[in-house]
Amino acid sequence: MGDITVCPYCGTGCQMILEIGESSQRVVGYSRSPVNSGKLCIKGYSGLTYNFSSERLKYPLMKENGEFRQISWEQALEISVSKLGDISRKYGPDSIAFQSSAKCTNEENYLMQKLARMVGTNNIDHCARSCHSPTAIGLINTIGAGAATGSIASLEDTETFFVIGTNTTEQHPIIGAKIIKEVKKGKNLVVADPRRIQLAGLASVFLQFRPGSDVALLNSIMNVIVENGWEDADFINSRTEGFSSLKKTVSKYSPKVMEGITGIEPEKVYRAAEMIGNAKPTAILYAMGITQHIHGTENVMNVSNLALLTGNVGKRGSGIFPLRGQNNVQGSSDMGALSEFYPGYVRYDSGKLNNFSRIWGKEAPTQKGLSLSEMFEAAAEGKVKAIYIMGENPLITEASTQTVERGIDNLEFLLVQDIFMTMTAGHADIVLPAASSLEKEGTFTNTERRIQLIKRIYSPPGEARPDWWIIKEIGRRLVGMDDYSSPEDIFSEIGRAIYNYSGATYSNIYPIGKQWPINTDNPDGTEILHSKSFPIGRGKFIPVEYGPPAEQTDDEYDFIMTTGRNYFHFHSGTMSRRTDILERESPEPYAEINTNDSRRLNIKERQIITVESRHGSIKIRAKVTSKIPEGIVFIPFHFSEARVNELVGENYDPISKIPEFKVVAVKVIP
Amino acid sequence: MNYILTDEDMKILFSRIKEEYDTYGTVEKEGDIVYEKVDGFESITFGRSRYAPKEFLIERNENVLNLPVQQKKAVFGVMSCDLKGFYVMDKQILGKDPFYTQRRQNTLFVNFPCNVECEGGFCSSFGGPLLDEFQIQVARDGDDFIVSASKEYEHLFDGFRKTGDEQIRKLRKNFLKNAKQLPVEGIENRIKWDSKLWKKYSSVCISCGACNYSCPTCYCFDLFDQDDGRIREWDSCILSGFTSTSAGNVRKELDERLRQRFYHKFVYYRKSQGEYLCTGCNRCTEDCPVDIDIKEVVTHDYSSE
Structure with a gap:
């Protein structure tokens, strides 16, 4: 027996029958x-066997004298709650x-932020x-919503695709394939x-441009458009x-x-400007190539400037498409699992937190919270004493993993829940075994804002x-959180917390x-956003000046080193590196x-070299x-054997706090 | 032998089969037709299944150090193009692969030939859906089911009305009359090693493996050790790690691997086994995210290159 569910990998959110x-x-x-009209990529077809890996975490574990030992759920929850x-x-509270x-x-994201x-x-x-x-903040500033403005299906009406900073066929293969199909019909592709x-x-x-020169490139495209009068005067005026x-x-x-x-x-x-400006509708697709810079938010706003211009x-076929990496990064952001945003992107300092205080039966905090990297810095400084991590592996994925490690090792208590013993979980005091997304119910929101139901196909191991369930049990014991009976029970509360989700039911x-x-x-639901007006009324042009990247x-x-993913692996490899076919295709780190x-x-092919920043x-x-091109090296960040994030410095976008993963000065030693 | 069965007769036939076999069949799930366990003939949906029922004989992944006892299974609603895939595959792996062989011997496929060629499909190029080799074949002529049984299943047909070959011949003729047959014959001589098709395909192929996974004739697998087991898993010849040697894949570039796939289907298998490794089901084309059409490999004018 089987069911329709959603692929656990990228933000495209392909629906599959399992x-x-x-x-x-x-x-x-x-x-x-x-979303995918029956198509899948190799990760969908051959990337799911990690679910059955014998390395799955099956029991709660507690560290004693440097060794993990199995404990009961009751013990694990009691110890965690009493420590926190x-x-x-x-x-x-700000020490957690x-x-x-x-x-x-x-x-789960809603519950996690509610717990905090x-x-x-x-x-x-x-x-x-x-x-x-940078997308959430940048697009909220310019057009009032940090999300893709159109749908994947609407790309059928696109005349010109402008793809900047996204290796779409490798990272969002089914969207990449969609672009290819349209281009084969004769559409323009920049x-x-x-x-x-x-x-x-x-x-x-x-346009094979230099890393970090996005603002200069986009401004020069807009320069040509304005010089030639190709801007959309009616749209700009109205x-x-x-x-x-x-x-x-x-x-x-x-x-x-x-x-x-x-x-x-x-x-x-x-030529690029002429196509983007004249052969309309134009869809602009971007990903980490735009955001992972100290100018990330400015880059996003400049993409928005080009779209507005x-x-x-x-309109169908046009739009701004930030392509989401994780399957639910749109949803987790919508849920307010971000330090500056409550559910539905209500800012912590907006004075509009009453609804949450009312639903939760507790005053919503208004002091500023720490961003991801700031948490580890604060831990290293001794200000943060405990971290509760769900399903993330910052010891591989964060910039400056040395700082992450210093922070984690300085904590009084680290609680990690995951499906595998990740590098980060290895540093924890308590490790809680979680079900994978194919073993539970809930909803994911994909890169085009589509809220999709996932179904339990397999039984969780051990x-x-x-x-x-885990967050609810901790929350119930720690702060008297509601005793939710099911994900659907939580979803109905989400509908009360976020107006944009209020009409959705399982x-x-x-x-x-x-x-x-x-x-x-x-x-x-809404396929195309902003068709008549923007949530903030008029769309805002926010001009951006070029500044060089942090590292020269x-x-x-x-x-210049730039980092990213490859086709076969996903993030820290917790899942993909445990599936045979994917690991066979890409078994080791490379530059x-x-x-x-x-x-x-x-330097010869496959020779071991040193890359030093x-x-x-x-x-x-x-x-x-x-x-x-010459002068640039690219290293994927999936591999714990050679953690490229040890080379990435602590350079952050001052607005969004995103690290600059895409531009790092390095030397290459044969 | 051929029989004419009514809807009621089909229910009786189903229950006779059910006494000996676990019964599976095509059922609709949110618009897609999938295979599930079914208890009666009335639960079966007629129509094109979303996928070939390959997993009944070759599991996606399994431990080859342990050959489990096979349950007897009957699968209703199989498309002829998908079923034909097994007969083509038999030539290479029946009697050699013990997993496949045991399951093949314990599985009864009941195929439902289509009356009209589906859009994109080109089974007519391989003789059409009324097959010469089958176990139980259920054709439809108006309200009648024209059911053909191979010898070992005749005992299930006691008391049903027998008929000759006439209706089958008529159905076959009608099908082929309205179908567009491609010039498959001789493709092994026309196809060209350095055709520009291969690079055209590799420029758009995203290496998803769908063409292999959807194909009713693809049987290749990867082997790897895991814990106490040795697992075999469906593989794709489009991937660079496929049949890798100590020197890597002998077909380093994607265009070479795509060419290999088509050469295996239309040249090598024909020369070694006498048949094309393709049944015209069109599933590879249907599941390809970038519309690479296997029919183009057949119809392309290689002589002009």
Whole structure:
């Protein structure tokens, strides 16, 4: 027997039919899905066997004299609650930090932030900080909602795709495939990326620009559009404000002047601008290439500027598409598992927290909370004494993993719940075994705001329990949280906390999901946002000036390193590295280096080299390729054997606090 | 032998089969037709199943150090193109792969031939859905079921009305009359090693493996050790780790691997086993996220390249 559920990997949220029987197990895409129309990528087909790994955590564990030993759930919960309670009483609620997870359901993220806030702190954050926090903040500033403005299906109406900072066919393969299908029909494709990604080979114009020069590139595109009068004057007049200041700013960024910064010939910028401005509707898709910079929020706002300038918001085929990495990073952000946002993006200092205080029966805290990286810094300084981590592995995924490690080792109490003994869980005092997303019920919200129901297909191993149950048990004992009976029970409370979710029920979102806002004004959900107006009234142009990335090359550190994912693995590899086919395809860490650079440095394919930044050094095999330009190395961050995040410095976007994973000055030693 | 059965007769046939076998069949789930355990003929949905029932014989992953006793299973509603895949596959692995062989011998597939060629499908190019090799084949002619049984299943048909070959011949003729047959014959001689098709495909292929996983004739697997077991798992020849040697994959580039897939289907298997490793089901094309169409490999004009 089987059911329709959602793939546990990326934010596309492909719907799949999963079946398990005594002698049959099937994975196939759900053909009626508006998200993936029955298609899946290799991670969907062959990436699910981690569920059955013998390494799954099966029992609660407690560390004693450096060794873990099995304890009962009752013991684990009692010890955790008494530790957290003691620390909160002794040092105050802000001495505890909570880390939620974009891999968990909306219900679980909602509960995690509710737990933090009922404890009395806004120290609640999660990995969205490291991927799309600039999107949430940037797009809320400019257009009033930090989410994709259109739907995946609406890309069928797109005439020009502008793909910047997303390796779509590898990271969101089914959306990448959608673009390919449209381009095969003759649609325009403009690709901007420092690496020669697969889509670059199909592009009408490929802008292989220097890492960190996004603002300069986007401003030069807008410069050409304004110079040639290709802007959408009607849209600008009727729907936006601040155009004159944008015009003034971009006037300084002629492609000719910018070539020195971006490395792109003016002619190419001109052609790209012409397509984006004239061959409409244009959809702009972006991911970590835009956000993971100290200018991440400015980059996002500049993407928004371009969309507003060309009137490419609010119509089918147009729009801004921040592609979400984790399956539920849209949802976990919607749920308010972010230090500055309560559910539904209500700011902690907005004075509008009454609804939450009322629903939760407890005063919502109004002091500023710590962001993800700040939590570890505060722990290293001794200000944070306990961290409760659900389903995240910051010892691999965070920038400056040395600081993370110092922070974690300085804690009085570390509580981790996960499906595997991750590197981070190995440092915990108590480890709680969780059910995977194929072993529980709940909802995920995908990259196009589609709230989708997930179903329990398999039974969790041993005594592993769903995350919602674990948080609820801790919350009930620690702060008197409600004794929820099911995820559906929690979901109905979410509907009361977030107006944009208020019309969704488990029965009306199954099987194909519905896109928020879904409420009394939009009972069937909303495919295209901002079609008549923006939540903030008029869309705002917020002009952005170019500033260099935090790190520059010099004579010693003469390469720029950029980090990211590859097609076969996912984040810290907790899941993908435990599936045979995926691990076989990509079994070890590697550094991509340009053919000419390798020749100059006398580096052979698969030779072990040292890559050293101003912050750390790793040994890693070289992968020689012409896909990456000279002077740049690319290293995926999945591998604990060579943690590339040891090389990434503590350089943060001052607005969103996202670390600059994409530009690190390094030297390469053969 | 052929029989004419009514709807009521089919229920009786089903219950006779159910006495000997665990019964499975095609049922609708939210618009997609899937295979599930079924208890009666009335639960079965006629129509194109979402996938080939390959897992009944080759599991997605299983421990090969332990050969379990196989339950006898009957599977109703199998599409002829999918069933034909097993007959084609038999030539290579029946009698060699003990898992496949045991399950093959213990599974009764009841195929339901289509009356009209489906959109995209090209089974007519391989003879159409009224097969010569089958176990129990259930064709439909108006309200009648024209059921053909191979010898070992005749005992299930006691008391049913016998008929000749005429209706089957008529159904076959009608099907082929309205179908578009592709010039498959001789493709092994026309296809070209350095055709530009392969690079055209590799420029868009996202290496998802769907073409292999959906294919009713693909049987390749990977082997790896895990704990106390040795697991085999469905594999895809599109992936670079497939049949990797100490020197890596001998087909380093994606275009070479895509070519290998089509050459295996249309050249090597034909030359070694006398048949094409394709039944015209169109599932690879249907599940391909970037619309690589296997029919193009057949119809492409290689002589002009």
